[in-house]
Amino acid sequence: MSVVYQKRLRGWRFTLFNLCLGLGHALVIFNAGAYIAMLPRVAGGLGVPPSFATWTQTDYMIALALAFPVGGWLARRYGEYRPFVVAFLGFALAAFICAYCTSFYAYLAGRILLGFAGGLTLPLGQALLLKEYPDKRKSLGIGVWSIFTLTPFTFGPPLGGWIADNLGWRWLFWLNIPLALAIAGIIGAMLCRRCYQRIWQRFDGVGFTLLVMTLFGLQTLLNQGNDWDWADSAYIRGLMAFIGVTLIYWLVWELNVRRPFLDIRLFAHRNFTIGVLILFLGFLFFQGLLSLLIVQLQLALGYSSWEAGLVFLPMAIFAKPMASVFHEIVKHCDARLLASANLLGFAATYFWLSRFDDPDAFAQLFWPKLLEGACLGSFFVPMTALLLYGLPAERQWRALELANLMRIAAGAIGIAVQGIVLYRRAPLHLTHFAENHGAFELIDDSVLNALLTMEFAEPAAFAKFTKLAGRDAVIHGINDAFWMAGCVFVGMAALVWFAHPTRTPVKVNAERELRRETQELLAEEA
Structure with a gap:
């Protein structure tokens, strides 16, 4: 099909278009951050143990991760706006299921659908936005989109806590429904006659299905291992065997199919392997520790959901400014130096937090969280530059799909892993x-x-x-988790120096600069 792309939006339509896409992006990311503060209340509302409530967050994030590569394929096959509109309609349906259902497993299914539909909108929304900006102003479009990237996540826990305390946790989903429907309706009406260039590319259904079974199986294992006493349970042993078989089958399949769901041959590149490993471990500890602290502040230390969420508000102060600064610094420095300094900053933060001993001293959490926000803002830019270095342009987008999937999945795995750490350390x-x-x-x-x-x-x-x-035992268990994270980040700060140095050309054309900025922003999403 030939491309018949009408005139770009202008005036109030262009402004409304930007607001709708930004709101949709913020809505999906907000649902990831705000829900963390609600977990204890979700457990009480559904009548399930806290570990089951955690399951509803981790499976949401796994679905979000799996949707990233699918969104890219849908954009190539059907264009951006049609899948975007359908995804937000699915998001509204999933929000209704979560708001209405009282059965745990029906609610869990709704959370998975919510995560998958939301994950589809992230790459699709960014592509839609950039298409509306002329080439000379695409950097402005990237700047507009970046406003809605880190901010909703850092403001999510306190706002989610306020909703849980004052309105009830189900109101998060009731509020999602009209917003998602409005976004789908407005974007669909504005772009309803837009055509697109269809790229016929076979979808690797087998690879996708095997990866779905592997990741959801692994997440179920981590979430239920403590409840079933691990290897003493035939159910857990069977689950381990199932995960092992599907993982091996998936690896063999992806290495032999012509167009795999994920290009795992990228791991043959040293920089990509080191960069993705650091992204994976970094988000595993960051997301896991964030969830661990915010939940235990409520369950063990008596904080309200709002008060627990406020602990993370300092992260918003420096996160976005640091990201903007590092977008410029990385053009002139070896990414290894920036990445190493950032990882040592994370290590210092977690060693500092491991000294937490007074549940009533907010200052003991405020200052290290302030530093953690600065580290979070400066984390993605050097990591993206590192893992993409040396890859040809046609493989860089596939590399970002794989890196984003692993990073978001690591967050889900980290939440379960830190729960296991506390389960072992607090009784000790x-x-x-x-x-x-x-x-x-x-x-x-x-x-x-x-x-x-x-x-x-x-x-x-x-x-x-x-x-x-x-x-006191819970506090010491949390401190152990922070101390172990600090040690791992010190190790990663050393590991980064095994990568090849990144050398940015003195003169970079506008197209390459725009591609770099877009890739960095995509790596920060969710």
Whole structure:
């Protein structure tokens, strides 16, 4: 089909178009960040354990990750705006399922559909936006789109906490429905006569299906391993075998098919392998620790959802400014130097957070979270430059599809992994506490004596003392998770130097510069 692309939008239509695409992008990312603060209330509302509530977030993110490459294929086959409109209609339907269903598994299915539909809109929306800008102003379009990238995620937890405390957690989904329908209707009406150039490319259905089974199987294993006591359960052992078989079959299939769902041959490039590994591990710890802290602040330390979400508000202060600065710095520096400095900054943040010992001292979390926001803003740009270096232009978009899928999936895996770390470490610290506080030592314990002097009856004082000991064990378990993350980030700061140095040409044409900015922005999404 020949390309028949009508005149670009102008005036108020162009402004409305930008607002709708930006709002849609922010809506999808907001649903990832805001939901974290709601997890304890979701568990109570559905009548399930906290680990099952976590399952609804991790499967949402896995679906979001799988949708990224599918969105690119749909754009090539059917154009951008048709799949975009259908995806937002699906997003509205999924939001209704989540808002209405009381059955856990029906609700989980709704969350998966919500994640997949939302994930489709991210690359499609960016492509739609850039098409409306003339070549000389596409950098402005990228700047507009970048406003809606990191900001919704960092503001998500406090706003999500406020919704959960004041309106109820299901209102997140009720609010999604009219917004998604409005975005689909307006974009569809504005672009309804747009044609596109169809690229006939076979979809690797087998590779996609095998990857879906592998990732959802792995996520189910990590989410339910603690509940089923791991290798002592035949169900868990069977799940492990299933994941192993499907993973091996998927790898063999992708290496032998002509147009694979994901181009895993890219791992033959050293820079790509190192860059993607750091992206994977970095987001595994960042997302996992974020979820761990925000949930335990509510479950163990008595914070409201709003108060727990506020802990992450400092991250918004420096995240976007740092990203803008690094977009320029990376043009003149070796990406390895920037990446190493960034990873050491993350390590310093997590070592700092591992000293957290006062649940009521907000300052103990505010300053390291401020530093973490600066590190988050400066994380993606050097990593994107590193992993794409040396790849031909025609393979760079495939590289970004694979890197984005692994990064988002790592966030889901990290949430489950950090839950496992706390599940193992908190009881260990409680055991150590019991070993060091025998019956005779308790008589002289200052905390217990203080409770007794506050006119607590002896049984009530002992019950309160036990609760405080459990809270202290959880804090030490969280600190262990932060300390381990700090060690891993130090190792990654050293690993980055095994990559080839990145050398940016002195003169870069406008087309290449635009492609670089678009790739960096795509790597920051979700």
